[in-house]
Amino acid sequence: MASGHILVVDDEPDIRSLVKEILEDEGYQVSVAENAQAAREARRQQRPDVVLLDIWMPDTDGISLLREWSERGGLPCPVIMISGHGTVETAVEATRLGAYDFVEKPISLAKLLLTVERALEASRLKRENEGLKRNIPVPLEPIGSSRAMQSLRSQLERLAGHDTWLLMTGEPGSGKESLGRWMHERSARRAGPFVTVAPGSIAREHAAQALFGAEDGNGVQYGLLEQANGGTLFLDEVAELDPELQLRLSSTLERRALIRCGGREPVPLDVRVIAATAQDLEALVGAGRFRDELYYQLKVVPLAVPALRERIEDVPELLHYYADFFANRDKLPYRHFPVAVQNRLRNYGWPGNLRELRNLVQRLLILGAAPEVELAEVEHALGAAPPPVRAPRGDGFDIDYGLPLREAREQFERAYLLRQLQEAGGSVGKLAKAVGMERTHLYRKLRDLGVDVKAMARED
Known part of the structure; x- marks a missing residue:
C-alpha cells in the first residue's frame, strides 16, 4: 500500500476532486488547495511529501509560488507542475527553480501515478544520501553469537513489529543508533524517514528552531521532529537536552503535535520515538537535571545495549x-x-x-x-590509544562529603578529567577515547566544569 502526503494545488474543482480520489484510492493522504494562499496554509499545517502544483491560477501563478518557496528556505519536497498550455520558457523557469517534473492536462492518470511514485522515491533517496553524508555508512545488523547478543537480538526482533517507544541505554560507541536503524528497517514505518536528533551537536541558541521548526510571514522552516513524520525519530543522548527543550518536547510527545517557533496552531506529529543515552537518566531525574515526565514518556520499553x-x-x-x-x-x-x-x-x-x-x-x-x-x-x-589510567589511591583528592550530591559529583568529575587530561598530554581526542565520551559532549562537559583546555596547553 502506498504512503505519503500529497498536496494538490489547482483552481479547477473537478481536477482537484478527481486527482484526490485517485490518489486516495492508491493509499496516499491527500490535501487540496484551490489557490496559492490556500496552498501556503496547507503547507503550514502539514509538511507534504509531494506537491502537485498548477501553473495557471487566478491569484498567484504556480511559477511565482514555486519561486517563493524556493527562495524562502528551499522547496519542502518534490514539486510536480501541472500545465494545460505551458511554454518552453515556463518549463525552463520551473526547472531552474527546482520543479521535479511536469504533468500535462488533460491528465493521464497512469502517468500521474507513475510520476508521483518516482518523486516519492527520489525524495526518499535524497534523504538517505543526506543521511549517509552525515553518518559513515556502517552495517546495521546486531552481530554476535554471545548470549548477551542473542538475547538483545530477540528483543529487537519482537519490538520491531510494534510501534512502542524505546529507551536504549548503553555506553558511547556501543551501536545504539545502528540498532535503532535496524529496527526501523524492519518496522511498518520503514518507508518513512529515520531522523537522528543529537542535541549535543546543536548550538543552544538555535536548538528550538532546529527541533521544532519555525514560521513567520516569510514562510515555514520544518524542524527535525516534523521531518520525521511518518517514520522514526532517534533521540541520541537525550540527556543533553536543555531543561526548556525537555519541557517543550514532553508537551509535544504528550499531545502528538508540535507548535513551531513563532507559530500558533499545532501541527500533527506521527513518529515512533527511540531515545538513547549513555547516562543514568533515573539519577538525573533524582538530581533534578532531567524532567521526570519526559523520562517516563520515553521509557515505555527500556533496552540495555551491552558494552x-x-x-x-x-x-x-x-x-x-x-x-x-x-x-x-x-x-x-x-x-x-x-x-x-x-x-x-x-x-x-x-x-x-x-x-x-x-x-x-x-x-x-x-x-x-x-x-x-x-x-x-x-x-x-x-x-596509539592507551587504555584509561587508573589513579592510585591517596593521590591527594578528597571529596567534601558536606556538599550536595550534584556539587560533589561535579567536584569529582573535574578532578578526574583534569587527571586524565594530564595523562593524555593535553589531547582532548585522546581524553575522549580514554574516558569513553563523544568529543562534542566532552568539550561541553569541560566547559561546564570550568576546565580551560587551551590555557592548560599554554602552561605546558
Missing part, C-alpha cells in the same frame, strides 16, 4: 565481519586475523566499544599489506 567488554566472545566474529565489510565497501584488500591476534583483542578492554573495534579494523586494512594481520601491528594500533 563490547561484556560480550567479548563476539570479538572474533566482529573482526571477520568488519574486515569483509570494509574490503567490499572500500575495495580494500581483505586481511585475515589469526588466532593470536584474535586472542589479544579478546583481552583488550575496548573503552570505545564497537566504534573502536570498527575503526581499528578499517585502519589495519588501510595501512597493512600482508594477507594476515600481525600482532605487532595490533599492539602499535592499540598503543
Whole structure:
C-alpha cells in the first residue's frame, strides 16, 4: 500500500476532486488547495511529501509560488507542475527553480501515478544520501553469537513489529543508533524517514528552531521532529537536552503535535520515538537535571545495549565481519586475523566499544599489506590509544562529603578529567577515547566544569 502526503494545488474543482480520489484510492493522504494562499496554509499545517502544483491560477501563478518557496528556505519536497498550455520558457523557469517534473492536462492518470511514485522515491533517496553524508555508512545488523547478543537480538526482533517507544541505554560507541536503524528497517514505518536528533551537536541558541521548526510571514522552516513524520525519530543522548527543550518536547510527545517557533496552531506529529543515552537518566531525574515526565514518556520499553567488554566472545566474529565489510565497501584488500591476534583483542578492554573495534579494523586494512594481520601491528594500533589510567589511591583528592550530591559529583568529575587530561598530554581526542565520551559532549562537559583546555596547553 502506498504512503505519503500529497498536496494538490489547482483552481479547477473537478481536477482537484478527481486527482484526490485517485490518489486516495492508491493509499496516499491527500490535501487540496484551490489557490496559492490556500496552498501556503496547507503547507503550514502539514509538511507534504509531494506537491502537485498548477501553473495557471487566478491569484498567484504556480511559477511565482514555486519561486517563493524556493527562495524562502528551499522547496519542502518534490514539486510536480501541472500545465494545460505551458511554454518552453515556463518549463525552463520551473526547472531552474527546482520543479521535479511536469504533468500535462488533460491528465493521464497512469502517468500521474507513475510520476508521483518516482518523486516519492527520489525524495526518499535524497534523504538517505543526506543521511549517509552525515553518518559513515556502517552495517546495521546486531552481530554476535554471545548470549548477551542473542538475547538483545530477540528483543529487537519482537519490538520491531510494534510501534512502542524505546529507551536504549548503553555506553558511547556501543551501536545504539545502528540498532535503532535496524529496527526501523524492519518496522511498518520503514518507508518513512529515520531522523537522528543529537542535541549535543546543536548550538543552544538555535536548538528550538532546529527541533521544532519555525514560521513567520516569510514562510515555514520544518524542524527535525516534523521531518520525521511518518517514520522514526532517534533521540541520541537525550540527556543533553536543555531543561526548556525537555519541557517543550514532553508537551509535544504528550499531545502528538508540535507548535513551531513563532507559530500558533499545532501541527500533527506521527513518529515512533527511540531515545538513547549513555547516562543514568533515573539519577538525573533524582538530581533534578532531567524532567521526570519526559523520562517516563520515553521509557515505555527500556533496552540495555551491552558494552563490547561484556560480550567479548563476539570479538572474533566482529573482526571477520568488519574486515569483509570494509574490503567490499572500500575495495580494500581483505586481511585475515589469526588466532593470536584474535586472542589479544579478546583481552583488550575496548573503552570505545564497537566504534573502536570498527575503526581499528578499517585502519589495519588501510595501512597493512600482508594477507594476515600481525600482532605487532595490533599492539602499535592499540598503543596509539592507551587504555584509561587508573589513579592510585591517596593521590591527594578528597571529596567534601558536606556538599550536595550534584556539587560533589561535579567536584569529582573535574578532578578526574583534569587527571586524565594530564595523562593524555593535553589531547582532548585522546581524553575522549580514554574516558569513553563523544568529543562534542566532552568539550561541553569541560566547559561546564570550568576546565580551560587551551590555557592548560599554554602552561605546558
